[in-house]
Amino acid sequence: MPTTESFTEKTLSIDLTETDDRVELIWKGKSNDRDPARFLMPILQNALGRGGNGKKQIVIDFASLDYMNSSTFSPLVRILDEAAKGQHRLLLEYNQGRKWQALSFSALKAFETPDGRIALRGK
Amino acid sequence: MRQGRFELKLVPDWDTVKASWDDCHRFLSEHGLDGDQAYALSMTAQELLENAVKYGGFTNAAQRVELYISLDDRDVIIEVKAPAHGDPARLKKLDDTIQWIRGYQSPFEAYVEKLKQVSAQPYAPGESGLGLARVAYEGQCVLDFYVDETDVLAMSAVHHLL
Numbered sequence: 001m002p003t004t005e006s007f008t009e010k011t012l013s014i015d016l017t018e019t020d021d022r023v024e025l026i027w028k029g030k031s032n033d034r035d036p037a038r039f040l041m042p043i044l045q046n047a048l049g050r051g052g053n054g055k056k057q058i059v060i061d062f063a064s065l066d067y068m069n070s071s072t073f074s075p076l077v078r079i080l081d082e083a084a085k086g087q088h089r090l091l092l093e094y095n096q097g098r099k100w101q102a103l104s105f106s107a108l109k110a111f112e113t114p115d116g117r118i119a120l121r122g123k
Numbered sequence: 124m125r126q127g128r129f130e131l132k133l134v135p136d137w138d139t140v141k142a143s144w145d146d147c148h149r150f151l152s153e154h155g156l157d158g159d160q161a162y163a164l165s166m167t168a169q170e171l172l173e174n175a176v177k178y179g180g181f182t183n184a185a186q187r188v189e190l191y192i193s194l195d196d197r198d199v200i201i202e203v204k205a206p207a208h209g210d211p212a213r214l215k216k217l218d219d220t221i222q223w224i225r226g227y228q229s230p231f232e233a234y235v236e237k238l239k240q241v242s243a244q245p246y247a248p249g250e251s252g253l254g255l256a257r258v259a260y261e262g263q264c265v266l267d268f269y270v271d272e273t274d275v276l277a278m279s280a281v282h283h284l285l
Contacts, residue, residue, distance in 0.1 A: 034177070069170065073253060074241050103261045107234050107260070
């Protein structure tokens with residue numbers, strides 16, 4: 001039975017859905033807070049914890065996100081780094097049809113792992 | 124012939140600066156930039172404004188952060204002015220960051236390298252230089268700055284349209 005929790009901070013909302021084999025975070029709105037890590041790090045750490053170090057795939061879906069400032073990338077890349085060092089399986093999804101997302105997320109391909117545990121996918 | 128100028132004087136407050144996105148985007152769109160260009164350059168203005176609010180040397184309530192956008196058929200110039208921080212080390216760091224970005228063959232490489240640097244550091248709010256690297260890469264802008272005789276820091280991002 002999937003469980004869903006929603007987190008909202010000003011213009012950004014994140015829906016976290018957990019099933020037997022997957023933890024999914026869907027971002028919507030704009031992430032443009034002065035210190036987005038304060039809101040994001042606990043959610044991202046929570047998702048990593050639920051993922052059970054690779055037992056469940058974690059999917060972070062940015063396709064519906066309208067904007068993120070550079071400060072938002074800081075917590076995100078730290079989580080990618082942390083996930084890569086463990087056994088986590090993490091998939092970042094973005095909207096290939098939106099140029100800013102295609103540009104922003106293609107840079108994050110540098111964090112993909114050769115074994116595919118950390119991966120990005122445009123959709 | 125395309126020609127236009129836009130300016131805003133804003134209270135150096137986070138929510139005020141965020142609210143300027145729509146005005147920037149409208150100005151750029153009305154002057155013939157396509158949706159992706161208008162978006163990328165609105166992002167550029169936001170990143171520079173955010174830096175000004177975070178790191179500007181505001182010492183009294185009357186001071187403002189100023190945004191100027193001018194464009195013609197060749198270029199879009201985005202300039203953000205704010206009181207310079209009193210610590211010369213801040214200006215040195217800004218200069219070092221800009222020179223560091225220029226040292227890469229492509230802004231994409233600089234941005235990826237900056238993301239890697241940030242990912243490897245323990246989290247602490249503060250200057251990472253990520254926003255400037257992003258402006259160079261996603262905004263396709265050449266960055267520069269100067270400090271005038273009244274200690275105002277003017278940060279510019281120039282995007283070539285041709």
